Amino acid sequence: MKRLFILMAFLAFFVGVKAQDEGPQLEYVVELKVKCEGAYQVGQTSHGNRFVIPIVGGTFEGPKMKGTIIPGGADYQLQDNEHGRTEVEAIYSIKTDDGVNIHVRNKGLICTAKDENGNPQFYFRTAPQFEAPQDSKYGWLNNAIFVCQPSFGGNDGTINLKIWKVK
Incomplete structure (x- = not known):
């Protein structure tokens, strides 16, 4: 019995390793066009210099979903100007065109510090998490x-968010 367990564990390990050798792939999901208002400063807190950017609406569209961004969320930014980095955490909700509400928490990093070779850089990436009704067609x-x-949409306070699923 013990040998069978060891053999099964050994096979499972190598089958799992083989499946992961390919590396992750990305599948395009959706683009959000988020409308924001002017930021306001909370000030220097125990965690850093805090800014809040209200989210006032917008739209989204992708192959499997389409709808609007519900006003009332915000992007909470924690700036470290000395090191050229800003932690972002946007919390808001979206509503699909078929009436399903989905909660979004999008955390990430903006970095303007120099790269490993001393060259100036601009890095802005996030990792959104979704909370959809499990029994809806958006449960996935x-x-x-x-x-x-993310990219900036112009002078109208819009930020564009192109999102991919890691496969």
């Missing part, structure tokens, strides 16, 4: 890791 959002490439 609860069970995956996502990555996001």
Whole structure:
């Protein structure tokens, strides 16, 4: 019995390793166009210099989902100007065109510090997490890791968020 268990564990390990040798792949999911208002400063807190950017609406569209961004969320930023980095955490909700509400928590990093070769850089990436009703057609959002490439949409306070599922 013990030998059978060891053999099964050995096989499971190598089958699992083989499956992971390929590395992750990305599947495009959605683009959000988030409308924001001007930031306000909380000030220097025990965690750093805190800013809040209110989220006032927007839209989203992708192959499997489409809808609007519900006003009332915000992007909570913690700035460390000395080291050229800002931690971001946007918390808001979206509503699909078929009436399903989904909660979003999108954490990430903006970095303007120099790279490992001493060259200036601009790095801005996030990793959104979704909370959808498990019994809805969007329940799959609860069970995956996502990555996001944000970009600024212009002078109107819009930020564009392109999101991929890690496969």
